[in-house]
Amino acid sequence: MTINKNIENTQSPRISVAPMMDWTTKDYRFFARLFNPNVILYTEMVTTGAILFGDAKRHLDFNHEEHPIVLQLGGSNPKDLATCSKMAQDWGYDEINLNVGCPSDRVQNNKIGACLMAEPDLVAECIAEMRNAVDIPVTVKHRIGIDDMHSYEEMLHFVDTVAKTGCDNFIVHARIALLQGLSPKENREVPPLRYEDVYRLKQERPELLIEINGGIKTFAETEQHLQHVDGVMIGREAYHNPYLLAELGQLWQLDVPDRFEIMEQMLPYISKRMAEGAPLSILTRHILGLFQNLPGARKWRQALSGGNAKTFADVENAIINIKEAMKRTEDYLREQSV
Structure with missing residues (x-):
């Protein structure tokens, strides 16, 4: 089988559009790709159960034009995640990402998302199984903390534990998640941004590829973050103002399209x-x-x-x-x- 090398060949820096439920559908991703050939696109989060026991084709199909494209998986069963990772590779995805950041009640009840930050050993087991199942990169998207586990040292312990598996790419949402009392929307807005924690992570773990996410809305802000980290993930601004993706093409000296x-x-x-x-x-x-x-x-x-x-x-x-x-x-x- 031919392994897609699109992401490895994508020029630095890594700029991506965040996985967003109901928003980053294949129709949006086709549209987004027209603005910029280098931006990395993510699917919505897809749970392992939806793939293994539902309509896998509906959840996994994408347009060829979307490359480079990442499948974000939600789950906590290492074997199921490995099986879905192998399916994703066979389907043609360029990379797989594990969701350790979503704070919604629904995913918590299924032991998916941000609640997994409290179990770094389990996340490491999941990532190890996923990496063993595929030849394409496996990455982690996580928060800087959850609830009372919000110190920099606790985040560093989480990253170090997972990095022992050989995973070297972490996308960090620079807010903690409060798993009780806040809605997913409030968890994107209420906890203060702590960009300095993500910068420090890169400084102290220079061998890791660290990308920053959270509240980033302009080309100037993106440039500023790239002075401290390896990549920037844009969230809702890339949906509400997709032309930002065209403006970001200047990072690679691309012409800005009409x-x-x-x-x-x-x-x-x-x-x-x-x-x-x-x-x-x-x-x-x-x-x-x-x-x-x-x-x-x-x-x-x-x-x-x-x-x-x-x-x-x-x-x-x-x-x-x-x-x-x-x-x-x-x-x-x-x-x-x-």
Whole structure:
């Protein structure tokens, strides 16, 4: 079997889009790839149970254009994680990531996500089994702490324990997770960011590849973090303002693409997915942020959400209406620049 080397060949630094439930679907990932060929894309978290006992094809399928792409797994059974890792490699994924950061009640009840930070030996066992099952990289995404286990020393112990397996790539969300009393949304906003803990981890463990995540929204912030760590993972800003991914192309001296050219490339994909039976609303929700921070942003969103069911009922009418939305937005932007 040919092992995909796309991630190993991706030029430094490592810039990625975080795994986000209900957001980083294969449709969003196809769209995101149009902005930047080097950004690493992550799936939504997929549990081992969903793959082993559910519709594996639905959870694992992706578009070839998405490479380099990482499958994020949720689970705590080493054997199940190893089996799913082997399936992911055979499916063509470039890398596998274990979720040790999600704080939701649902994943806690299944011993998935951030609660695993309290069990570094179990995480190390999981990673060891996953690494033994595949030839592609296996990484860990985790928090700087949970609940009362929030000291730097406790995080370092977690990382050191897992690193003994040979895992050398850690993506660190620079907030603790409070597993009781806060919603997942609040856990992304309420605990204060402690970027200095992630910087210190890189300083004290220079042999490890350390990426930082949490609250990063601009090119300037990304550049600043890259002075201290090896990579930056962008979360919700990459969804609400996907053009940030194009701006980040400057890190590799890439030309910044035009928004309208990106949409022209997206139209055949929308046609294909609608022909497969995907509702237009499922597709257009991912492109609403294309003109974020520009005067035409509201016009664009209104145009995409203003059609009735009849006007968007078939592929041909849908594409016509999207093109009309593009034209109205372009005209409005031109008027504003005069």
